Amino acid sequence: MTTGASLTASERQLLGRALTTATVMTHVTPDGPLAKAVELIVADRLPGGVDTLSELRSKGNARRDRWHTPDTEPWTGADWSNAMCGEAGEAANVVKKIRRVETGTGHHLPDTTEHAQLIRNLALELADTIAYADLLAQHYGIDLRVAIAEKFNIVSEREGFPERITVPRPDVDHG
């Protein structure tokens, strides 16, 4: 299943049982159109199935409005893009520190614990970057989930690669 990796183990088990039952009852193949339709419906609805970007949008908007209250000057596209690039810079700075550890540069000796902590820091800075990317996208009326899928597919098509991402419906899963 293309979206199975995003489901929890119990959700996958439940979906598997449902598909088996549907297959027996309707004599369709597990990879047929019905199974595909059920898979897409479930992937859109199940908690944890999809999708962090949608939740980031709804919860991120609520949190943005705590900081950006009506009595503050609204941020422009330049402000949001600056914030996003600032976080990307923080991520790059962490990578600089990772490379110091990896290469033993300066006073750094290879240190597994420090390396693991830096990788964790990198994950958090990358997450900040994505959070601001979504806020920047929203500022210009862009659905980032749709844009990610569309752009991925454009590049795959251009390069003649078979990988495709299902383009989500822009009007669902934002709450």
Ligand SMILES: [Mg+2]
């Ligand atoms: Mg940060």
